[in-house]
Amino acid sequence: MDRVAEILAEASAEAVEPRFRALTAGEVMEKAPGEVVTIADREAEAIIERRLRELLPVPVVGEEAVAADPALARALHSEPAVWLVDPVDGTSNFIAGRPDYAVMASLVRSGRTVASWIWQPTHAVCYTAELGAGAWRNGHRLTRPPAPAAPAEWRGAVKSRFLDPERRRRVEAGSAAFGEVAPGRHAAGIEYPELAEGGLDFILYWRTLPWDHAPGSLLVTEAGGVSARLDGSPYRPEEPGGENGLLVAADRETWERTRAVLLGPAD
CATH class of the missing domain: 3.40.190.80 (D-Maltodextrin-Binding Protein; domain 2)
Structure with a gap:
């Protein structure tokens, strides 16, 4: 669990954070009508994919890779284990210079998410969860408080x-x-x-x-x-x-x- 959190933070530090509020016009592209991508998304995903494969050599289903080849997503059902990666979640916020974006990954086994990681770079917060073992915020156990009665x-x-x-x-x-x-x-x-x-x-x-x-x-x-x-x-x-x-x-x-x-x- 700790190593994946480190991989996301390292990829963010290398490819994402240096471009926050520093993107040039040529570093923002349209990948589909109404959908944009940045050079930060693509570079971060490449880093994360390589390092996750070194940790556990199973297919990596990344948002940007699937945008280029939708067939890659079939691994979610055809493979016993798959990494899922969102290199910059909240790309529109990232492009606009708003701090609400995240770098995320999860591990799926037999169609079920068994572990997940959410790194929020500008807030310096890491959320992790493991199936049957709990949820965590920067290493501290996270428990959802009750909703109001009304x-x-x-x-x-x-x-x-x-x-x-x-x-x-x-x-x-x-x-x-x-x-x-x-x-x-x-x-x-x-x-x-x-x-x-x-x-x-x-x-x-x-x-x-x-x-x-x-x-x-x-x-x-x-x-x-x-x-x-x-x-x-x-x-x-x-x-x-x-x-x-x-x-x-x-x-x-x-x-x-x-x-x-x-x-x-x-x-």
Whole structure:
């Protein structure tokens, strides 16, 4: 666990942090319509991939590698073990000079996330989680505090960009039942730890790219929270392309009540 945390911090120090608020125009590219990438993403992923393979020689499914060759993501189901890597989570924040970005990795065995790491360079915080062993913040055990008793006191985030118009209307109407609902921080590596530590009580996602959600989902569940698909089934990382929703919450009761208010009861 410690060595992977070191690898992320080292790659960040080598390829990411020197370019924070120092990117040139030629170092920001569009990799798909509406999706940008920087030289920092690509260089950090190359460093992390090489060093993770030295640690455990299994396939590495990295966000930028999959952007170039989508077939690489099939390893999530065809291989017994896979590394997942997001070299700069919150790239738009990074480009804009906002400090809310993270460097993330997770280890998936037989389709299940068994370990995860989230390094927040500008905040100097490392979150780790290991299946069945707990969640940690800079080496200190992390336990999700209870949510307030009344939903009117809950704080949440709703990522509505990929919702269809009908669902968006329903979610926006239901959001009035809660104390505060924000659009999120534009980085899963910031949002999941915020929920794990009690700053948020729920988050609704729709598109769930595996490198974005595997690390934080394990962190939240090992801290005592819930990360589940909208039918109530536990989150499992899957190949990109699906938009089937994910609700993360402080506990099962908070999950159930939030699901019912925003989208109706689970089937």
